[in-house]
Amino acid sequence: MSKRFLALALGAALGGGYAASALAQAKPEVLVEQREAAMTLQAKYFYPIVFMAQGRIPYDAAIVSRNIGYLEVLTKLAWDGFQPSTADVKSKALPAVFSDPAKFKAAGENFQAEFAKLVAAAKSGNEAAVKTAVLDTNTKGCNGCHNDFRAKAQ
């Protein structure tokens, strides 16, 4: 096993009873890399669905179903990377993530609630309901958090 993997492995991801000690040991740079990886993959699988909901590309129910299945996992993976130890690591996270953690947590829970409606819509197979839920998840969920807690792209 390379030192690289070792460093990554000593990051978060132990969860449960180990979380506190493991997170205390995790290098802040590794935590940021891991949470950014989760964001990168959410974008990879979410934005094609947004384009479908916006009518910019054709709707494909099989891709919608596959991507939402992936996103059910991917949407869980970034949160434990926003540790106070990462506040000084260069990233797009705004200081408010760490100075107002209660508001950040509420924004995250709001995202999860919007995404849960999308998962339910996808399981119903109703294309119109999926499109509405995709757009709501994007505007109320993703952007609801990004507007207050993520630096604007240059």
Next chain:
Amino acid sequence: MSKRFLALALGAALGGGYAASALAQAKPEVLVEQREAAMTLQAKYFYPIVFMAQGRIPYDAAIVSRNIGYLEVLTKLAWDGFQPSTADVKSKALPAVFSDPAKFKAAGENFQAEFAKLVAAAKSGNEAAVKTAVLDTNTKGCNGCHNDFRAKAQ
């Protein structure tokens, strides 16, 4: 939606009938970022299990089950990032990925086969079987591909 997300969204991830045209448009740098993100998250959730299988940290069945569930998705996400268009982008991928794609594909399938045994072992709930399958997945699966197709860490 930011230009950043737009660029990401025009990457892979459309799959099916759109795959060829979407991948042809995807920026090689975005494909590399996405595949590296998938690798980063596989490390995040796999190496704690390796450490449990090696006896370096206590075995926790709940974490094993959760992480393997995440990995059932994460192990699918890197492959479409290894497009020929990315051959000249700086990364740890060795030239053999692109000069011997049949061997690379076989190494990937070998990894998937080892991982499938791990998923089956996890579903059985047999700790000894899980540990054996974790170590096999690491040595025969991950390393079987990394040895030939990934530059060694410095």
